[in-house]
Amino acid sequence: MPPNDQLRAARAAHPSVRAPGRGLSRAELAEMVAAEVFRSTAREVPIDAHYIAKLERGVIRWPCTEYREALRAVLSATDDAALGFRPPDHGGHAVAPLPPAYPSDGLVELAARAEVTDVGGAAVEALEEVTDLLARAYATSPPDVVLAQVRRRAAEVSTLLDQRATLTQRRRLLVTGGWLALLGATVLVDLGDRHAAATARAAAASLGREAEHIEMTAWAVEIATWTALIDQDWHRAARLAADGEALAPAGTSAAVQLAAQHARAAARLGDGATVRARLARAEAGVDRQSGGRPRDHHFVFDGRKLDGYTATSLAWLGDPAGERVAREVAERYAPGPARRLATARIDLGLILARNGRPDEAAHLGVLAADSGRLVASNTWRVTELDDLLAPRRDIAEVAELHERCGDGRPSARDRPGGGGAGSKTL
Structure with a gap:
């Protein structure tokens, strides 16, 4: 023929x-x-x-x-x-x-x-691309705006999962849904909605198990660790971080992030050896990250953030070496992301307060409080500095910081639009 x-x-x-x-x-x-x-x-x-x-x-x-x-x-x-x-x-x-x-x-x-499908390949690819864009926008966008988009895209994933799809398409949709759930959990923690955040985190862990995506499940543990740090439950945070490190595959961003979080928890427990070991592990893992995502993607550990994690850990540990690191971070972020600058200023303020410079420490706290970049998940850091400076409220700068924290939260004065961008920096 x-x-x-x-x-x-x-x-x-x-x-x-x-x-x-x-x-x-x-x-x-x-x-x-x-x-x-x-x-x-x-x-x-x-x-x-x-x-x-x-x-x-x-x-x-x-x-x-x-x-x-x-x-x-x-x-x-x-x-x-x-x-x-x-x-x-x-x-x-x-x-x-x-x-x-x-x-x-x-x-x-x-x-x-198994090859019959009602789901177009273009639809799956579009959702994957939008999810990556949302993860990249997290650090610079208002949390409520990101959350609205996450919920919209999650609904689209659910609709496609209800249709006939190939096995490959179904797994890709489960993975996309898992990243959306993780991002939603992160934003909900920022907004202070713990119940909804826990639900989203559990959904992400379930989707990770269903798709056999171990890194996604490890990220769910990392969000629980971060939440425990915000709650100042240091023992729980250290335990969760260790569990997450054991789960996270080598070479993943989740493994690096969990090591850095473990260092913070250990600092609060006064365990200097663990602090340094975990910071060293995070530093070694930064260059081994796989996945090909850009460094501004929320689920990639940007190596530039490691100094910030180091500054926080050393500040909580009371290590004098933290002052140099914190100053370098604050200088680096002066023209950069406002939320990272605010966190660096709080870290430096804590160190200066312990070193007998309450006026400079309080001034840095006021700058952080007025940055417009603090949300429910990191507001407590300014209050923490205010509490440390409580014996020196006879100093004008310390009194001003206390005024900002009078209701347990920084003043909303000078905040652009009345809200800040996402802030997973503690």
Whole structure:
């Protein structure tokens, strides 16, 4: 049999969704035909790229009615002849029976059924891209704005999961949903909604287990660790961080983040050896991160943040070396992200307060309080500095800081728009 060049040309002329600028692949055409048959007959058919190849090679010249109708609809053909299909010419002679449109072998049907999908590849890719963009916008966007987008995209993922999808598509959707749940949990902690944050965190852990994505499950533990630090439950934070480190795969950002969080918890417990060991582990892991995500992605540990974690740990540990690190971090972020600058100023203020410089320490606390970048998850850091300076409220700067914290929260004065950006910096 001669090849069916008309069908091959029609397929090549139809634009691909997965590869813009190219024609449909045989696999894409098969998926579209299967979807069209299901739409018109409510029947699932196991057509695949191999069957399309047989049509194009001319092995099958006259497919079944359902396939011909679906191919005409998908490729916008006026009739069967436009696709190179010709009915068998009996010519008064006996003709061998046509092979079935699809085999009855249960194993082959099982494999073909796994390829049937109502979910377009472009939709899955778009959701993955939007999720990455949201993770990159977290540090510079108001938390409520990020949360609204996270919830919207999560609903879209749920809708697609309710449709027929290939096994690969389903796992990609589960992973995307897991990242959205993690980001939602982070923002909810920022906003002080602990119940909703815990629910989102549990959802992320469940999706991670379902998709067999261990790093995602480790990130859920990291968010629980961060929450324990905010609650000043130092023993629980240290225990969770250790559990997360044991779970996180080597070379992942979650492993680095958990080591840095463990250092902070150990600092509060006065365990200097663990502080230094965990900071060293985090430093060693920064350059081994895999995944190919940009460093401004929230679920990538930006190596530039490590000095900030070091400053916080040394400040809590009471190590005099922390002053130099904290000053360097504050200088580095003076023209940069306001939330990191505010945290660096608080760390430096804590160190200066312990070193007998209450006026300078309080001034840094006031600058942090008025930065407009503090939310529920890090407001307590300013109050912490105020409490440390309580015996020196006869000093004007200390009294001013206390005024800011009079209701247990920094003043909203001078805050742009009445709210700040996301702040997972403690």
